Amino acid sequence: MxxxxxxxxxxxxxxxxxxxxxxxxxxxxxxxxxxxxxxxxxxxxxxxxxxxxxxxxxxxxxxxxxxxxxxxxxxxxxxxxxxxxxxxxxxxxxxxxxxxxxxxxxxxxxxxxxxxxxxxxxxxxxxxxxxxVSKNSFFELSKEEKRKLRKREGITEKKFVVIGTGQIQERKGVADFIELARRLPNIQFIWVGGFSFGKITDGYSDLKKVVDNPPANLFFPGIVERSKMNDFYNLADVFLLPSFNELFPMSVLEAFSCGVPVILRELGLYNSIINGYYLPASDVDGMELKVKELAGNREKLQKLHERALDASVKYSxxxxxxxxxxxxxxxxxxxx
The missing domain is CATH 3.40.50.2000 (Glycogen Phosphorylase B;)
Structure with missing residues (x-):
């Protein structure tokens, strides 16, 4: 290697x-x-x-x-x-x-x-x-473990949480993630990741301003050790990746493995690999509708949870x- x-x-x-x-x-x-x-x-x-x-x-x-x-x-x-x-x-x-x-x-x-x-x-x-991804690294915690995890992080059990992960850069659609947080102030948003390549990151100046002074309901914990990522996925009700361009994002597989329902920007390249396992949205307006839909419908959220686990078996x-x-x-x- x-x-x-x-x-x-x-x-x-x-x-x-x-x-x-x-x-x-x-x-x-x-x-x-x-x-x-x-x-x-x-x-x-x-x-x-x-x-x-x-x-x-x-x-x-x-x-x-x-x-x-x-x-x-x-x-x-x-x-x-x-x-x-x-x-x-x-x-x-x-x-x-x-x-x-x-x-x-x-x-x-x-x-x-x-x-x-x-x-x-x-x-x-x-x-x-x-x-x-390995189930040894990414797996769903029990309801009690999730409750304790949220208590440790200061997040109430009833709070709806949306997580995104990856490098903070324009390609990842982080600007849309930020916009969603502004539109949905009653929902907790968390973006795990940072500027892995520093100032040469595309969109660095504008994104850095928001990272340093985010909306009250948006948390940027920065770059987190991979061994600790399982906890962040298990904090979430939904994983949302608004990326404009991907190959096969590891973050989506990690979310699937943890049983987290997934919303993705509608990209043609997903059709041949994970079609049917996630909710697609074409733009930030569509993402807003999908988040609201899942936040208000536990039955749909549960069905998407089951699809995530099915996908995790296929890509285990x-x-x-x-x-x-x-x-x-x-x-x-x-x-x-």
Missing amino acids: FSSATKVKGQGVGSAYTELVQLLKKHFASDIDVQINKLSGSDISHYHTVDFKFYLSTFLPGRGRKIGYVHFLPETLNGSLKIPQPFRWFFSHYLIAFYKRMDQLVVVNPSFIDDLMSYGISKDKITYIPNF EDHLAQIWYSFYKKQTEMVK
Whole structure:
């Protein structure tokens, strides 16, 4: 494994990488020897991030099959980071060059297969394997545990709570989340995450002003250790992600795993992976209606809770373990 994803906290790439490493060590410790960021010979070199030193390593002997994890494309950087020209042009070309150095690419959303093909990458070199989360890390607490958790955090049992998570940036739709808090003052809103990339974050100046002085019903706890995220999901009645652009957000899977009903901005790329498991909304007005609808109808909230748990089974660690093992086995056979 080659990755620097965990150096920057609060981003989904690091979560996906951590989950996969833990899965392999838990399920296949006797079959797969996992080494991290080492240049010793291997059957497979799996690149999770596109560091230049990793790109250079692909030219060294003994790399085996080179696997690239596609967590983003040049166009998905829009709304995330402020990268001025000509650096944006250079990075976009470098990113595709990195992907083309791979023997096989893994995408977490099938909608990105066509995008990669448009860059001249053969479909035969692309495999779809969805993200997943472990029930050991994200799970629903009992009603009594939730009650104690709310008491600890100073939130009453009857207060309706909406949570969002991720980096604070324009692409994540945080401005709409803030607007919802302003429109619905009787509902508690919590956004867990921060400015992982500091001042180069797109929309930093405007968003920072609100983070420093939020509405009374909006709480920004900042970047939280992943080990503590389970508590935040269990505080919530609804998870809402107003993001404008995603691949397969880990935060949605984490919410599903905790049984939290999910509202998402209506994006076409969700249709092939989680359609039917969440409530879609096209804009902030639609999100407002959905939140009000669920806040006033416990029966609908319960049905969405059940859908979330169904989705968590489909994208569970146990379900994906064999898929990853078969994929790696096939790659090693191609080396031989």
